[in-house]
Amino acid sequence: MAHSALLIIDVQLSFLHRPFWSSSDMPAFEQALTALIEGCQRQDVALVDILHDNGDEGVFGLQSGLVKRMPFLTHTPQVTFIKHVHNALTESGLHEWLHAREINHLIIAGIRTEQCCETTARVASDLGYRVTFVTAATLTFAMTHAGRTLSAADLKHHTETVLIDRFAAIRTVEQCLAEITHSAVSG
Template structure:
């Protein structure tokens, strides 16, 4: 069964936002690159998803130049790049068709924002019949304040892990996936 790594919104748009200084995972590119190496070593498809809001005039407007992968990410020219305009990577893209053409049935998800685009993509992928692995420590988010209450990033990640596990995805870490790959290589 063919697999794909889906890297969601690890793009400069987030780095130029004021709330980036509060992200729980400013070194996300290191963890993502470890996943990319694992995927490539296994012969898996690597998909880079970028969020784009053409004409919005904000950091997600491609005309401003921030809708690009963060520096240091290990992209190859044969990787698939998808531009989305919704919270998940499927609804406004041809991602499902591309995965079907490649025979992909298993997905690994990671990226920015844990509880928004990564969680939503994970849920939709599960609904579409994919077996999904959500790599929690290769996601990033920031605290959210609403109605005078702030939910810390760590709680947001924990909540996302809790609601995805055993329903929509297997929740794991980069270290655990690397360990599994070492064991399978023996």
């Protein structure tokens, strides 16, 4: 039987103070993430909050007072980890915590789809975890490089394309919760 944990990555106030912040996709993200959290709670999946502290004096530094969860998150996590790099598993203590609890399946959700969420999925896969990436429960923002802008939808599609069948299973909220139920029944 798979022992699962939902990683809720970087859903923190810091983002509200970045110049690229856009609230246009927030309602759908909040709804998907809330449904995922509630479904995982019903199935005794460990809820793990991950916050990012980059160690400087900006909005991602602890002293800013912004390295805390967004107010729509009302769940009680089993544990909270502070990370200092893009992935949640390196030097945060998370990998050791998961290993001690024999958790071998990670569900990835949170803020920036193509950065901290994708990077965590890749590292988790390399460490031997089974990874489920719930794209609807991730959030990102348009990015421009060399005169070309990729929308949030473009970035999400790119992340799914590079993760699927290599690093993670790509699932909707409903598919993810159904698989957890099936795992519990068959395990």
